[in-house]
Amino acid sequence: xxxxxxxxxxxxxxxxxxDARLLTGRGEYxxxxxxxxxxxxxxxxxxxxxxxxxxxRLAAALEMPGVVGxxxxxxxxxxxxxxxxxxxxxxxxxxxRQYWPLAVDxxxxxxxxxxxxxxDDKYAAEDAAAAAExxxxxxxxxxxxxxALRDGAPRVYDDWDNNEIFATSxxxxxxxxxxxxxxxxxEALFAKADVVLKQRFHTQRCxxxxxxxxxxxxxxxxxxxxxxxxxxxxxxxxxxALADLLELSTAEVRVIAPRDQGGGFGVxxxxxxEHVVVCHLARKLxxxxxWVETREEHLMTVSQERDQIHDLEIAANKEGRILALRxxxxxxxxxxxxxxxxxxxxxxxxxxxxxxxxxxGHADIKLRCAVTNKTCLSPSRSFGAxxxxxxxxxxxxxxxxxxxxxxxxxxxxxxxxxxxFTSVTGVHHDSGDYVRAWxxxxxxxxxxxxxxxxNEARTSGRYIGIGFACGAEFSGIPSDVLVPLExxxxxxxxxxxxxxxxxxxxFEGDAPQGQSHExxxxxxxxxxFGIHPDDVSVRHxxxxxxxxxxxxxxxxxASYTVAAIAEAASAxxxxxxxxxxxxxxxxxxxxxxxxxxxxxIIYEKDxxxxxxxAALADRIVMGSINxxxxxxxxxxxxxxFEAPKPMICFTAQAAKVEVDIETGQFTILDYATxxxxxxxxxxIVVEGQVQGGVVQGMSNAMFEEFLYDEYxxxxxxDFENYRLASAADVPTVTVGHSPxxxxxxxxxxxxxxxxxxxxxPGALANAICDALAPFGVEITxxxxxxxxxxxxxxxxxxxxxx
Amino acid sequence: xxxxxxxxxxGTAYTRTVPLRLLLVDFIRDxxxxxxxxxxxxxxxxxGACTVQIGGRAHKSCMKLAVQADGKEVTTIEGLGSRDxxxxxxxxxxxxxxxxxxxxxxxxxxxxxxxxKENINPSEAEVRRALVGNLxxxxxxxxxxxxxxxxxxxxxxxxPVPPPAGTEPxx
Ligand code: FES
Ligand code: FES
Numbered sequence: 001x002x003x004x005x006x007x008x009x010x011x012x013x014x015x016x017x018x019d020a021r022l023l024t025g026r027g028e029y030x031x032x033x034x035x036x037x038x039x040x041x042x043x044x045x046x047x048x049x050x051x052x053x054x055x056x057r058l059a060a061a062l063e064m065p066g067v068v069g070x071x072x073x074x075x076x077x078x079x080x081x082x083x084x085x086x087x088x089x090x091x092x093x094x095x096x097r098q099y100w101p102l103a104v105d106x107x108x109x110x111x112x113x114x115x116x117x118x119x120d121d122k123y124a125a126e127d128a129a130a131a132a133e134x135x136x137x138x139x140x141x142x143x144x145x146x147x148a149l150r151d152g153a154p155r156v157y158d159d160w161d162n163n164e165i166f167a168t169s170x171x172x173x174x175x176x177x178x179x180x181x182x183x184x185x186x187e188a189l190f191a192k193a194d195v196v197l198k199q200r201f202h203t204q205r206c207x208x209x210x211x212x213x214x215x216x217x218x219x220x221x222x223x224x225x226x227x228x229x230x231x232x233x234x235x236x237x238x239x240x241a242l243a244d245l246l247e248l249s250t251a252e253v254r255v256i257a258p259r260d261q262g263g264g265f266g267v268x269x270x271x272x273x274e275h276v277v278v279c280h281l282a283r284k285l286x287x288x289x290x291w292v293e294t295r296e297e298h299l300m301t302v303s304q305e306r307d308q309i310h311d312l313e314i315a316a317n318k319e320g321r322i323l324a325l326r327x328x329x330x331x332x333x334x335x336x337x338x339x340x341x342x343x344x345x346x347x348x349x350x351x352x353x354x355x356x357x358x359x360x361g362h363a364d365i366k367l368r369c370a371v372t373n374k375t376c377l378s379p380s381r382s383f384g385a386x387x388x389x390x391x392x393x394x395x396x397x398x399x400x401x402x403x404x405x406x407x408x409x410x411x412x413x414x415x416x417x418x419x420x421f422t423s424v425t426g427v428h429h430d431s432g433d434y435v436r437a438w439x440x441x442x443x444x445x446x447x448x449x450x451x452x453x454x455n456e457a458r459t460s461g462r463y464i465g466i467g468f469a470c471g472a473e474f475s476g477i478p479s480d481v482l483v484p485l486e487x488x489x490x491x492x493x494x495x496x497x498x499x500x501x502x503x504x505x506x507f508e509g510d511a512p513q514g515q516s517h518e519x520x521x522x523x524x525x526x527x528x529f530g531i532h533p534d535d536v537s538v539r540h541x542x543x544x545x546x547x548x549x550x551x552x553x554x555x556x557x558a559s560y561t562v563a564a565i566a567e568a569a570s571a572x573x574x575x576x577x578x579x580x581x582x583x584x585x586x587x588x589x590x591x592x593x594x595x596x597x598x599x600x601i602i603y604e605k606d607x608x609x610x611x612x613x614a615a616l617a618d619r620i621v622m623g624s625i626n627x628x629x630x631x632x633x634x635x636x637x638x639x640x641f642e643a644p645k646p647m648i649c650f651t652a653q654a655a656k657v658e659v660d661i662e663t664g665q666f667t668i669l670d671y672a673t674x675x676x677x678x679x680x681x682x683x684i685v686v687e688g689q690v691q692g693g694v695v696q697g698m699s700n701a702m703f704e705e706f707l708y709d710e711y712x713x714x715x716x717x718d719f720e721n722y723r724l725a726s727a728a729d730v731p732t733v734t735v736g737h738s739p740x741x742x743x744x745x746x747x748x749x750x751x752x753x754x755x756x757x758x759x760x761p762g763a764l765a766n767a768i769c770d771a772l773a774p775f776g777v778e779i780t781x782x783x784x785x786x787x788x789x790x791x792x793x794x795x796x797x798x799x800x801x802x
Numbered sequence: 803x804x805x806x807x808x809x810x811x812x813g814t815a816y817t818r819t820v821p822l823r824l825l826l827v828d829f830i831r832d833x834x835x836x837x838x839x840x841x842x843x844x845x846x847x848x849x850g851a852c853t854v855q856i857g858g859r860a861h862k863s864c865m866k867l868a869v870q871a872d873g874k875e876v877t878t879i880e881g882l883g884s885r886d887x888x889x890x891x892x893x894x895x896x897x898x899x900x901x902x903x904x905x906x907x908x909x910x911x912x913x914x915x916x917x918x919k920e921n922i923n924p925s926e927a928e929v930r931r932a933l934v935g936n937l938x939x940x941x942x943x944x945x946x947x948x949x950x951x952x953x954x955x956x957x958x959x960x961x962p963v964p965p966p967a968g969t970e971p972x973x
Contacts, residue, residue: 013899015896015897015899016896016899018904019895019896019901019904020885020888020896021885022901022904022907023879023883023888023892023895023896023901023904023907023911024838024879024880024882024883024884024885024888024892025836025837025838025839025878025879025880025882025908026838026880026885027837027838027904027905029837029840029905031831031837031840031841032837034835123821123823123824208939209939210903210905210939211840211842211849211851211903211905211906211937211938211939211940212840212842212903212905213842213844260903260904260905261903262840262842262903262904262905262906263902263903263905263939263940265939292841294844295842295843295844295846295849296844513903514902514903514904514905514940515902516902684898684899684945685899687899687945688899688902688940688941688942688945689902691941691942691943691944691945692902692939692940692941692942693942694942695941695942695943695944696939696942718843718846718848719843719846719848719849719937720846720848724937724939726930726933726934726935726936726937726943727929727930727931727933727934727936727938727943727946727947728927728930728931728933728934730942730943732926732944732947732948733942733944
């Protein structure tokens with residue numbers, strides 16, 4: 001049988017199938033879906049970060065023109081289940097708190113929804129929401145996670161003993177005695193180490209807010225139940241949760257993730273409380289209800305991640321080999337009430353990922369997560385791992401400086417070289433050649449000649465530096481990890497159907513938001529069948545037509561879903577070959593004797609025996625007589641793919657920056673990565689994924705910061721105050737490759753969607769510190785604001801005696 | 803407070819009676835049914851997803867009232883090129899993979915189309931500066947900048963849209 005790759009659609013930068021509609025304004029985003037008689041919903045949100053709710057006066061709002069109805073949390077809580085339901089809870093112990101989608105009695109963060117108003121148009125709904133009057137009785141506000149975890153600290157939740165939502169050790173196993181034994185072993189290694197670095201690192205609250213906000217459009221019909229269009233990365237999980245919460249049969253719930261979604265990056269992966277309110281009101285009022293989130297709501301309620309503190313210790317010998325790590329992390333998870341992740345799953349996975357890519361034999365890694373009066377963390381690309389990556393990559397640079405070593409050499413020396421490798425926290429690294437990728441990156445930066453050049457630049461008053469960082473990121477997440485982590489299956493699945501005209505349709509239960517699935521997945525199927533990608537269609541996101549899967553999360557597209565496509569294609573090709581054997585009387589032939597190319601299936605031993613691909617499809621689907629014994633008619637197959645262990649995608653990244661020592665401003669002169677993405681399906685798509693991820697990391701590192709004042713008031717709910725990088729702020733990112741095929745994937749692909757922002761803050765900060773080495777500058781916090789950098793320069797000058 | 807206005811959008815005259823406070827972006831999306839113009843920052847004028855051209859100049863349509871466009875000629879993304887006949891900028895965007903989710907794309911195209919009219923041979927830095935009013939969260943801007951530079955090269959007779967360096971374009 002033909003191997004994948006034979007007809008040559010793999011590895012080509014095809015223009016995307018999505019582009020024609022998106023370039024002409026014919027995309028199909030959530031806000032573009034129109035249904036007649038639709039109501040618009042607007043939330044009334046809390047003005048306080050922590051308060052008892054007194055009276056909510058909606059009478060004036062209800063009398064305004066166009067207003068149809070309103071609901072408060074107190075009413076809603078009598079009409080539906082609380083949000084703590086099994087399908088939304090991870091399979092491990094934590095303080096999962098019951099809550100309702102609209103606040104009942106008490107609000108816990110500035111912006112928490114406490115009532116909803118529906119009206120004939122959105123202007124009327126907004127006016128009415130503004131007219132709602134709420135009495136509050138303010139309560140003490142908790143904003144500092146470290147203080148929140150101290151004994152006797154004021155509590156976010158009155159009925160909890162303290163503010164700890166989750167705490168665990170990631171090393172030494174699960175038994176307390178074993179953990180203590182491991183900790184003692186690590187302590188012994190620290191005691192005899194030549195050098196120990198100990199440093200606190202802090203990453204600010206920021207995230208990856210997509211340009212399209214969230215939204216929902218729910219339609220209720222007595223005949224069919226609930227149909228809801230939702231911005232979501234996981235429509236099937238939403239469906240199960242909505243059915244359970246609204247006490248509907250799953251047969252009555254259909255969730256449709258729009259064909260086009262304006263970015264997600266993790267932000268559209270949790271189960272959000274707003275969605276269920278929209279659905280509930282559509283059913284209650286018997287009219288379609290629509291909510292499109294405003295940017296202000298978005299920045300007040302979601303896209304907030306990263307908020308972690310790490311007290312990291314590294315023990316090493318004189319040669320720069322890492323002997324052991326110790327880390328005490330603190331996650332500020334906000335209110336900790338949000339389906340699927342509950343705020344703490346991100347920092348938790350961040351701690352798991354901390355030692356990735358490096359060969360570190362011993363560690364003692366623990367994390368505590370605190371609830372505070374802020375909105376709950378929601379995931380952002382590099383899920384939980386950007387803070388730990390920043391801590392480790394910065395820490396290793398500081399260690400190298402202490403040892404008088406070149407940091408690039410120290411990191412290279414500690415990279416994983418023998419595979420498969422299991423990290424000290426249990427992360428399986430399947431394969432790769434990290435050192436080769438690292439060396440390719442050094443070469444790209446002409447690092448051999450850099451130091452001389454840097455010194456010369458310094459003599460003319462220019463401060464230029466290079467910084468390095470790397471990451472070993474999940475290429476999809478197997479059930480092995482996802483079932484315990486999120487209580488959801490990790491397999492990839494597609495249904496593939498070939499029609500009598502030889503057109504292939506792929507049905508995918510995930511919901512991409514810009515990742516080019518329609519193109520790259522068509523390339524994979526076209527390659528397998530030897531047909532043109534135009535003859536393959538990809539449909540996704542509709543629970544009415546697609547197989548259940550966990551969603552477009554954790555770089556699952558090119559890893560798990562593409563693998564399922566390859567397997568479905570293999571199964572259907574084998575069936576088509578069996579029909580050929582039967583029809584042509586090729587006794588003794590096997591499926592391997594046929595190749596699929598140029599729109600035909602060809603018997604390799606006698607290429608006169610060939611059938612047009614479409615003709616054979618027609619014969620099997622439509623001509624259901626003389627069916628081979630034991631065969632079914634039809635050409636449809638659902639394939640499941642599961643990798644036994646995580647697959648990993650390595651990235652090495654470097655930045656070259658110039659710092660103005662008078663102002664603390666810096667310019668990124670150059671930024672490059674070297675990727676091991678295995679087999680590349682579409683090179684320009686991969687390049688775009690990497691460039692986009694890197695610039696998100698830059699934007700997080702340089703500008704973005706959600707700020708709360710001492711009263712828990714959110715001060716950064718617009719793009720003026722929460723600043724994203726513009727084109728003028730960043731350079732062109734160059735993407736290099738050093739591929740090794742992934743052995744656990746049928747095509748050798750490694751997926752790149754998730755982890756690219758993670759190493760960026762470390763690389764940038766390391767470059768700045770390298771440039772400012774004469775001042776002994778060591779950055780330990782983000783964002784990289786000029787005033788912070790200037791203060792460090794000045795402190796260094798003072799320390800150097802001016 | 804309402805007013806009857808006539809706005810010509812992509813060559814079609816739309817006469818509607820609208821509230822004075824109706825934003826132009828909502829007029830375009832809801833009254834004209836042209837949903838290619840997007841809303842990304844809810845009317846703070848920062849993201850640029852709502853950019854259209856009024857009288858040939860790029861404007862953020864969330865920063866204008868519909869009544870301000872009375873009697874004017876508005877061009878939206880739907881008027882820039884057709885599915886079968888993409889203009890050179892749209893072709894370059896596809897060639898260079900300058901869009902991922904596509905949500906920012908309409909606004910960027912409407913802005914860049916005007917920019918290229920005025921800037922015959924822009925440098926990379928000029929293109930980047932011209933894009934400060936358009937946020938993109940997916941692409942990291944590199945491919946967008948390359949596409950705009952390539953489209954400007956087409957004007958200079960380098961035809962068709964040149965392929966991206968280091969890739970093998972197809973179709
Ligand atoms: S919606 Fe107009 S600039 Fe963002
Ligand atoms: S392509 Fe998604 S925001 Fe630009």
